[in-house]
Amino acid sequence: MSELLTVAQMREAEALAMREKRASGRELMERAGAGVVEAICGHWPDLVPGAPHAVVLCGPGNNGGDGFVVARLLAQRGWQVEVFFMGDAERLSADARAMHDEWSALGPVKHIDDTGTGERPDLLVDAVFGIGLSRPIPAEVPAAVAAVRSRRGGGALKLVAVDCPSGFDVDRGQYLAGPVTSAEDLGEWMTPDLCVTFHRPKPGHMLSEGAGAVLKVVDIGIGTPFSTDPAALVATPKAPDALRLISPDTQGTGGWYNHVTGLRAARHKYERGHVLVLAGGVGQGGAARMAARAALRVGAGLVSIGVPQAAIAEHAAQLNAIMLRVVIEGHDLRHMLEDERLRCIVLGPGLGMRRAAMLVPAALSVRRACVLDADALTAFADHPARLFEMLHDRAILTPHDGEFRRLFPDITQAMPETGRIEAARAAAARAGCTVLLKGAATVIARPDGCASIHSALRERAVPWLGTAGAGDVLAGLIAGLLATSEPEALDVLGAAELGTWLHVEAARTFGPGLIAEDLPEMLPQLFRRMGV
Numbered sequence: 001m002s003e004l005l006t007v008a009q010m011r012e013a014e015a016l017a018m019r020e021k022r023a024s025g026r027e028l029m030e031r032a033g034a035g036v037v038e039a040i041c042g043h044w045p046d047l048v049p050g051a052p053h054a055v056v057l058c059g060p061g062n063n064g065g066d067g068f069v070v071a072r073l074l075a076q077r078g079w080q081v082e083v084f085f086m087g088d089a090e091r092l093s094a095d096a097r098a099m100h101d102e103w104s105a106l107g108p109v110k111h112i113d114d115t116g117t118g119e120r121p122d123l124l125v126d127a128v129f130g131i132g133l134s135r136p137i138p139a140e141v142p143a144a145v146a147a148v149r150s151r152r153g154g155g156a157l158k159l160v161a162v163d164c165p166s167g168f169d170v171d172r173g174q175y176l177a178g179p180v181t182s183a184e185d186l187g188e189w190m191t192p193d194l195c196v197t198f199h200r201p202k203p204g205h206m207l208s209e210g211a212g213a214v215l216k217v218v219d220i221g222i223g224t225p226f227s228t229d230p231a232a233l234v235a236t237p238k239a240p241d242a243l244r245l246i247s248p249d250t251q252g253t254g255g256w257y258n259h260v261t262g263l264r265a266a267r268h269k270y271e272r273g274h275v276l277v278l279a280g281g282v283g284q285g286g287a288a289r290m291a292a293r294a295a296l297r298v299g300a301g302l303v304s305i306g307v308p309q310a311a312i313a314e315h316a317a318q319l320n321a322i323m324l325r326v327v328i329e330g331h332d333l334r335h336m337l338e339d340e341r342l343r344c345i346v347l348g349p350g351l352g353m354r355r356a357a358m359l360v361p362a363a364l365s366v367r368r369a370c371v372l373d374a375d376a377l378t379a380f381a382d383h384p385a386r387l388f389e390m391l392h393d394r395a396i397l398t399p400h401d402g403e404f405r406r407l408f409p410d411i412t413q414a415m416p417e418t419g420r421i422e423a424a425r426a427a428a429a430r431a432g433c434t435v436l437l438k439g440a441a442t443v444i445a446r447p448d449g450c451a452s453i454h455s456a457l458r459e460r461a462v463p464w465l466g467t468a469g470a471g472d473v474l475a476g477l478i479a480g481l482l483a484t485s486e487p488e489a490l491d492v493l494g495a496a497e498l499g500t501w502l503h504v505e506a507a508r509t510f511g512p513g514l515i516a517e518d519l520p521e522m523l524p525q526l527f528r529r530m531g532v
């Protein structure tokens with residue numbers, strides 16, 4: 001698990017490092033530029049021997065300062081380098097000005113409008129705007145990129161972004177549309193092959209591949225390295241605006257799992273918790289069975305499916321270790337909940353609207369861990385406030401984008417402005433429980449604002465996870481973890497984080513061709529690999 005820093009937090013970290021005299025601004029800029037050059041040479045080793053040609057676009061702020069360092073260091077390595085500048089050298093910060101002047105001793109600084117002529121470049125360095133982006137970028141920037149691309153004559157030009165692509169909002173993970181450029185067009189021009197950021201990734205880097213097809217994070221000496229201590233992996237973030245990246249390495253993650261589930265201790269099945277998955281009518285039981293199997297595989301001691309009488313035969317024909325209970329109406333569920341060993345309830349997958357409207361209030365009538373997905377969310381689309389009134393801090397909603405829109409239409413409408421993280425935070429605050437907004441980048445937020453991102457992008461991409469029933473399995477995984485752990489060891493946010501990570505690791509373990517039923521079956525080998 002590692003920290004993600006917003007722009008404001010990154011600026012604080014930088015200011016602190018300077019106050020504590022760990023580095024001067026100029027040293028940080030020099031290390032940033034050196035880190036970019038190392039990353040370029042590491043990523044494209046084939047370029048290095050051939051006296052390659054780089055075009056560096058520098059902007060008016062410190063991102064431009066980094067660009068001047070990159071230009072100088074590449075030239076010192078024997079590259080042919082052209083520098084184009086957008087801005088007024090007189091108005092550069094002292095650090096960027098010093099870097100500008102150092103470069104000027106080696107080569108000319110040309111105007112950004114003049115990128116159109118010259119030899120075929122191999123590499124374009126985007127150092128126009130970084131985290132100081134404050135408004136949509138001027139049209140000269142994509143125009144300059146287009147002009148350099150056309151000098152390449154249609155051949156692949158390698159594009160590297162310093163800190164982030166110009167025009168990309170690293171807090172929200174999206175390009176800012178301008179008066180003359182749509183966000184999509186800008187993304188098409190500016191999305192780099194390689195993005196090199198400093199100290200920590202920013203949220204936007206992990207929310208969208210628009211930040212770069214490959215991301216490298218360079219240590220520039222601002223602070224301490226990430227912790228891999230299992231206890232630290234579950235330590236809930238302190239600050240209300242804290243944002244974490246769910247990114248443990250598979251190797252050794254067994255410590256994390258054992259720590260939170262207490263699996264290593266000899267425990268009776270009831271101590272490991274009983275999960276109840278509520279199912280719908282005849283012929284609709286597959287989703288609940290997949291959720292149930294995931295809950296059992298991930299560690300719950302017992303799992304039952306609650307079904308209407310008519311569906312008993314269908315389920316019985318397909319289940320062995322999972323038990324069946326008849327749950328017809330709210331009263332039956334309330335009665336079952338008197339047994340405190342029943343630690344978590346899953347409602348939604350295949351439940352049907354009518355049963356959801358009847359059973360959700362009963363499930364939420366006691367403060368018991370509860371995962372609400374699919375029909376349990378959609379059943380309240382016309383009156384979301386009725387659901388929010390009943391929710392409590394042991395509940396979690398796991399909507400995909402469509403379900404999220406039905407419950408939070410206004411928050412969804414504002415999402416192009418606010419981004420997914422703030423949307424999930426606003427939804428959690430309104431609902432009064434944890435909200436997990438699914439997707440290739442999943443955002444999980446708690447009502448107090450603590451949030452996590454899980455990024456199944458780039459080297460962790462699993463497009464084959466977008467398969468029918470994958471969401472039902474996720475609901476079961478989270479429920480199984482909530483049932484098997486003590487609330488003090490694993491809160492709802494923590495269970496959602498671990499469940500989401502296991503879900504994607506299971507999909508990565510299986511690979512293409514995956515169907516949802518395969519996911520729980522990957523857990524035993526995944527656990528062995530983790531060292532559980």
Ligand SMILES: NC(=O)C1=CN([C@@H]2O[C@H](COP(=O)(O)OP(=O)(O)OC[C@H]3O[C@@H](n4cnc5c(N)ncnc54)[C@H](OP(=O)(O)O)[C@@H]3O)[C@@H](O)[C@H]2O)[C@@H](O)CC1
Nearest residue numbers: 014028029061062063129130131132133134135136137163
């Ligand atoms: N923080 C760190 O730890 C370290 C940071 N480092 C580097 O510094 C970068 C941040 O530098 P930065 O703060 O100077 O911001 P940057 O992105 O260069 O742009 C600011 C300038 O652009 C302007 N401007 C903004 N948007 C605009 C627009 N759309 N259209 C036109 N103008 C626009 C803005 O003007 P203003 O908004 O003030 O009017 C201002 O003049 C960071 O990304 C990293 O590369 C490293 O050196 C080492 C450690």
Ligand SMILES: Nc1ncnc2c1ncn2[C@@H]1O[C@H](COP(=O)(O)OP(=O)(O)O)[C@@H](O)[C@H]1O
Nearest residue numbers: 400438439440456463465466468469470471472
């Ligand atoms: N491209 C993708 N990369 C990673 N995860 C994905 C991708 N597409 C879908 N998923 C995941 O698959 C699950 C799909 O859930 P959902 O939409 O509820 O499907 P269903 O209702 O069929 O179960 C979610 O956990 C989502 O995050």
Ligand SMILES: [K+]
Nearest residue numbers: 126129162164
């Ligand atoms: K940049």
